[in-house]
Amino acid sequence: MTELPDLLAVVVVREAALPSGADEAAAECGGAVLLVGTGTRAAAHELTAARKIWICEVPRVAPGALAAALAPVLQGVPVVLLPASPDGRDLAARLAFDADRRLLAGAARCTSTHVELSRVDDRLAVEVELDGPVVVTLQPGARGVPEPLPSPEPVELVATLPDDVLDAETVQVLAPDPETVELTEAERILGAGAGLVRPGEDGTAVMRTLTEVAAALGASAGATRVITDAGWADHDRQIGTTGVVVDPDLYVAFGISGASQHVGGLGRPEHVISVNTDPSCPMTAMADLGIVADAPEVLRELARRLNGATDER
Amino acid sequence: MSAERVDAVVVGAGPAGSAAALELARAGRSVVLLERGPFPGAKNVYGGVVYGRVLDEVLPNWWEEVPVQRWVTRRSTMVLTGTQALTVDFRTQDWGSAPHNGMTTYRADFDSWLAGKAVEAGAQLVTSTVATELLREGGRVVGVRTDRPDGDIRADVVIACDGVNSFLAKQAGLLPTTDPAHHTLGVKETLALPRRAIEERFGLRGDEGADFEVLGCTGGIPGGGFLYTNRDTISVGVVLSLTGLAESGRRPEDVLADFKAHPAIAPYLRGAELKEYSAHMIPEGGYRSMPPLSTDGMLIAGDAAAMCLAAGIWLEGVNFAIGSGLAAGRAAAEAIATGSRDLTGYRKRLEDDFVLTDHKNLQRAPHLVLSDRVQRQYPKLLCDLAQEVFTVRNPEPKPGLRKLFRRTAARHGIRLRELVADAWAGFRTFG
Amino acid sequence: MQIVAALSWSWQRIEVDPLTGALDADHRGVNAAELAALEHALRLAEELDGRVLAVTVGPPEADEVLRTALAAGAHEAIRVERETPPDARWLASNGAETARAITTALTTTPDLVLCGDRSSDGATGATPAFLAARLGAAQALGVVKLETDGRAILAHRRLDGGSREVLRLPAPAVVSVEGGTRLRRASLPAVLAAQRTPIRSVPFETRPGPMVVARPRRPRPRELPPPVAPTAHRRILELTGALVERTPPTIVGPLSAPEAADALLGYLQRHGYLNVEQS
Numbered sequence A: 001m002t003e004l005p006d007l008l009a010v011v012v013v014r015e016a017a018l019p020s021g022a023d024e025a026a027a028e029c030g031g032a033v034l035l036v037g038t039g040t041r042a043a044a045h046e047l048t049a050a051r052k053i054w055i056c057e058v059p060r061v062a063p064g065a066l067a068a069a070l071a072p073v074l075q076g077v078p079v080v081l082l083p084a085s086p087d088g089r090d091l092a093a094r095l096a097f098d099a100d101r102r103l104l105a106g107a108a109r110c111t112s113t114h115v116e117l118s119r120v121d122d123r124l125a126v127e128v129e130l131d132g133p134v135v136v137t138l139q140p141g142a143r144g145v146p147e148p149l150p151s152p153e154p155v156e157l158v159a160t161l162p163d164d165v166l167d168a169e170t171v172q173v174l175a176p177d178p179e180t181v182e183l184t185e186a187e188r189i190l191g192a193g194a195g196l197v198r199p200g201e202d203g204t205a206v207m208r209t210l211t212e213v214a215a216a217l218g219a220s221a222g223a224t225r226v227i228t229d230a231g232w233a234d235h236d237r238q239i240g241t242t243g244v245v246v247d248p249d250l251y252v253a254f255g256i257s258g259a260s261q262h263v264g265g266l267g268r269p270e271h272v273i274s275v276n277t278d279p280s281c282p283m284t285a286m287a288d289l290g291i292v293a294d295a296p297e298v299l300r301e302l303a304r305r306l307n308g309a310t311d312e313r
Numbered sequence B: 001m002s003a004e005r006v007d008a009v010v011v012g013a014g015p016a017g018s019a020a021a022l023e024l025a026r027a028g029r030s031v032v033l034l035e036r037g038p039f040p041g042a043k044n045v046y047g048g049v050v051y052g053r054v055l056d057e058v059l060p061n062w063w064e065e066v067p068v069q070r071w072v073t074r075r076s077t078m079v080l081t082g083t084q085a086l087t088v089d090f091r092t093q094d095w096g097s098a099p100h101n102g103m104t105t106y107r108a109d110f111d112s113w114l115a116g117k118a119v120e121a122g123a124q125l126v127t128s129t130v131a132t133e134l135l136r137e138g139g140r141v142v143g144v145r146t147d148r149p150d151g152d153i154r155a156d157v158v159i160a161c162d163g164v165n166s167f168l169a170k171q172a173g174l175l176p177t178t179d180p181a182h183h184t185l186g187v188k189e190t191l192a193l194p195r196r197a198i199e200e201r202f203g204l205r206g207d208e209g210a211d212f213e214v215l216g217c218t219g220g221i222p223g224g225g226f227l228y229t230n231r232d233t234i235s236v237g238v239v240l241s242l243t244g245l246a247e248s249g250r251r252p253e254d255v256l257a258d259f260k261a262h263p264a265i266a267p268y269l270r271g272a273e274l275k276e277y278s279a280h281m282i283p284e285g286g287y288r289s290m291p292p293l294s295t296d297g298m299l300i301a302g303d304a305a306a307m308c309l310a311a312g313i314w315l316e317g318v319n320f321a322i323g324s325g326l327a328a329g330r331a332a333a334e335a336i337a338t339g340s341r342d343l344t345g346y347r348k349r350l351e352d353d354f355v356l357t358d359h360k361n362l363q364r365a366p367h368l369v370l371s372d373r374v375q376r377q378y379p380k381l382l383c384d385l386a387q388e389v390f391t392v393r394n395p396e397p398k399p400g401l402r403k404l405f406r407r408t409a410a411r412h413g414i415r416l417r418e419l420v421a422d423a424w425a426g427f428r429t430f431g
Numbered sequence C: 001m002q003i004v005a006a007l008s009w010s011w012q013r014i015e016v017d018p019l020t021g022a023l024d025a026d027h028r029g030v031n032a033a034e035l036a037a038l039e040h041a042l043r044l045a046e047e048l049d050g051r052v053l054a055v056t057v058g059p060p061e062a063d064e065v066l067r068t069a070l071a072a073g074a075h076e077a078i079r080v081e082r083e084t085p086p087d088a089r090w091l092a093s094n095g096a097e098t099a100r101a102i103t104t105a106l107t108t109t110p111d112l113v114l115c116g117d118r119s120s121d122g123a124t125g126a127t128p129a130f131l132a133a134r135l136g137a138a139q140a141l142g143v144v145k146l147e148t149d150g151r152a153i154l155a156h157r158r159l160d161g162g163s164r165e166v167l168r169l170p171a172p173a174v175v176s177v178e179g180g181t182r183l184r185r186a187s188l189p190a191v192l193a194a195q196r197t198p199i200r201s202v203p204f205e206t207r208p209g210p211m212v213v214a215r216p217r218r219p220r221p222r223e224l225p226p227p228v229a230p231t232a233h234r235r236i237l238e239l240t241g242a243l244v245e246r247t248p249p250t251i252v253g254p255l256s257a258p259e260a261a262d263a264l265l266g267y268l269q270r271h272g273y274l275n276v277e278q279s
């Protein structure tokens, strides 16, 4: 068994599926990555940024037991980096506690001597100079991934899950529902802007209709800050530099002007449609198809055609 | 479950309500102060200047802790026509130091601060709670119902400080249903501008502030405009007669937009970013249309009792609200202490105070300021006169001032007799 | 059954000076996720015959959030004394110290702890996991739905890529929930009684966070795979996207709503987004 490096990415795998941010974490650690969980050997082939892979196959994914099993294995690794995916965040704090280390959560950059944390909705960078072993979580999307590498043959590590650590029991895993899929993952997004809600109208109802139309198109609903600030949609629906950064294939903008703070979070959609009364607004100017029309009316029409019953309210 | 019971319930944690609750608490009475918003001042609209001397009665050296934006050291009164502007500009450094005169402050800060004083004195503030109904026994008001579960609360005295168009005063039959002739509409924007830019444009330093009041800027609708400086925002707004507005068929935000675009105003606002828009009614009837101030078991104070001193554009509402609130609190505390049901001492207190004295003296002001001559003719007259005086016509010789005046007045169809009458009325009103 | 609701008193809307990175914040409070946690705690207590203890770690002003909890029906409240200035050093730290502080307020291990999924300032969501570690409890973080099947509590939590995991919780367990469930409206007598209740507080000696340097954040350049074309000229074309074939942008209209819907759906159809024919 080769010795573990000073900087190691630890990635939790469920049934051979890698979480978002796995390759970024590996790349940030110079390609050194340890996969733990179920189906690790198959998942190892899916990595594109790994130069050296360790795998640790366990019967189930349970943060308490995993942390207890891994803490001694990782003792000699000063910087342990996990992607800040749900399972990564779950494990990171438990690992830090069991290994008696500091946790530095939500990093945008990580080296063996310094960690840059992103705080206050990505507006503040806080740099920490490392003075002891740490556990770090890396924000997905913070660094990007380099040229794909062929995956090396993984090295097996053995760890046994203790049975005296309490964890919750997984009853079921439900597949994504396009209506609630995290926007970051969505391949199709319908976006709502100020122009979709008439003055005095209830924006929450409009968002509901948009979500229904989106569901009929296998898409998710997003919004601009004007909409989320008004409380018509949750903050996690806000696309943009201070909201969620998305990267769909299709983006349909309803009544959105295309402010840079909004478009800055849009990634590089292959197809963009803009429905707006103003033919020269930036959103329409950058769209593949600009439709000059009244967005609330168009939405209502789409709801009628796609869902049939929606107009009866 | 039997209803809560306290000595007094005050409805509305605006300046009037907090002042009333403060006095009751200081007198050792149990008092609950109900506020509809999530915190006092959450949604309260006003122009931006509070005349704070009335606070001397609340707290010595109040100016050391009041949440001030700027101390007004410059007051300008402007008269505008479409293309002209005449300004009387007054400034005094005296107002920049204690005990000060006017201050600009945000209502969210000021109202929270004043309510905090009431709470410190022992009042119980309950926010996010609307008083929905008066509780009565026989003819007497014995408490209020709120929109919370088990929301009834009983009290010896209810003080309604729920603002203009008071729902409670109407329910008690003290206030007739809204009469548009006695109300104006205030619309206001808060615009963000860097502190440095504000200080350069208005000629201010440190925490000095400016207060502009403007006549002739409302497109013929009786009313006026204002402009106040905060630390890094400007409040700009217009006050419009409701009847005039309805007749004109215009939207208030358009009137405000025209005011902001006037060549004498626009340079102050250039590049400012809109932060907030709001609109609110103002009781403008003055002394003559003031409702009865008490009924059995209940008092009304502040805007609820039309206490706002609104002479068109000169708006003093907050100080009158505090003054009347203090008086209501004292009168109620006294009645509770003596077990008397007589609340008429309230009016007496107000009459001895600046509150009703000023109102009585200025009772003609709203009418005068909103009159057609003051609104339409005098601005034009004054501006044209100034233009005549300042225009150099060489080689023609300069006409004498008296001649110029008579000529301009005649051109505007204003008879000297009216002018003298208005001047006399103005003198008696403001003098 | 003993249920704890952990409610923060965190800085809301911190402003960052875009040039210097200086921080400014003037307002603190509880966030929607924590109010949702409190509501879940109250509902579960009703259903499972439990008692709710509300805990906050903060300065004396934080009593306000505990009074909110008492008014809504929490049985007890306790505050752990700690001041957290809105500075970068505090923001860099995470829930480890907060979790330690919360456990000092507990005399026994509760059956269930409910937290928000993240606070408004620290906002890393790490406190609940550290709490679970300290209490030797199971954890369910980022929960969107809580239900009971008879006696056991089932938690639906978000996983990667929009999937969800349903967990059966043993006791003790720590759950962090997203906002969305509204806190019930307290009755007037309860609000007044809560205001009169003295709030117990316990001292806490906090350890300082790491030394830090803060500045406004500039997004880091994203790494892109290098172009693979055989010649330098082609690689440049590939990098810059020049000469790449692209449908020219079209602007149509003004259109009526039905025409616009036709245009929109037609476009989606042409580009393969409508798998089934819509009428």
Ligand SMILES: Cc1cc2nc3c(=O)[nH]c(=O)nc-3n(C[C@H](O)[C@H](O)[C@H](O)COP(=O)(O)OP(=O)(O)OC[C@H]3O[C@@H](n4cnc5c(N)ncnc54)[C@H](O)[C@@H]3O)c2cc1C
Binding pocket: A192, A193, A194, A195, A196, A223, A224, A225, A226, A227, A238, A239, A240, A241, A242, A243, A244, A254, A255, A256, A257, A258, A259, A260, A261, A262, A265, A275, A276, A277, A278, A281, A293, A294, A295, A296
């Ligand atoms: C520091 C900072 C961060 C920010 N972060 C974000 C962010 O993360 N995300 C974000 O979205 N914004 C963000 N903003 C706000 C951003 O600058 C814009 O204000 C916002 O994106 C505008 O949203 P909008 O397009 O919905 O509204 P508007 O700009 O008001 O545009 C409305 C559009 O609707 C059109 N319209 C009007 N009526 C109709 C109709 N009947 N039918 C069709 N079209 C109509 C109009 O022509 C216009 O183009 C940020 C701002 C700042 C200062």
Ligand SMILES: Cc1cc2nc3c(=O)[nH]c(=O)nc-3n(C[C@H](O)[C@H](O)[C@H](O)COP(=O)(O)OP(=O)(O)OC[C@H]3O[C@@H](n4cnc5c(N)ncnc54)[C@H](O)[C@@H]3O)c2cc1C
Binding pocket: B011, B012, B013, B014, B015, B016, B017, B034, B035, B036, B037, B040, B041, B044, B045, B046, B047, B048, B049, B050, B051, B129, B130, B131, B132, B161, B162, B163, B164, B167, B185, B186, B187, B188, B237, B279, B280, B281, B282, B301, B302, B303, B304, B308, B315, B316, B317, B318, B319, B321
């Ligand atoms: C545009 C404009 C500009 C103005 N400019 C100035 C100025 O520059 N200087 C100045 O001194 N004055 C100014 N005024 C007037 C001033 O705002 C008012 O006179 C003053 O606010 C009156 O105080 P108040 O306490 O009586 O009522 P308000 O301040 O209106 O307070 C009433 C309170 O009662 C609450 N409330 C109402 N109904 C209920 C209910 N049923 N249950 C519970 N709570 C309730 C409200 O939420 C509110 O907090 C201006 C007004 C306007 C509209």
Ligand SMILES: Nc1ncnc2c1ncn2[C@@H]1O[C@H](COP(=O)(O)O)[C@@H](O)[C@H]1O
Binding pocket: C006, C007, C008, C009, C033, C034, C037, C055, C056, C057, C058, C094, C095, C098, C102, C114, C115, C116, C117, C118, C119, C120, C121, C122, C123, C124, C125, C126, C127, C128, C176
């Ligand atoms: N100071 C605090 N007091 C009590 N609970 C807290 C505190 N800080 C965080 N929490 C709890 O932990 C959750 C996650 O916070 P954080 O780890 O700061 O993102 C919050 O939603 C609260 O439920």
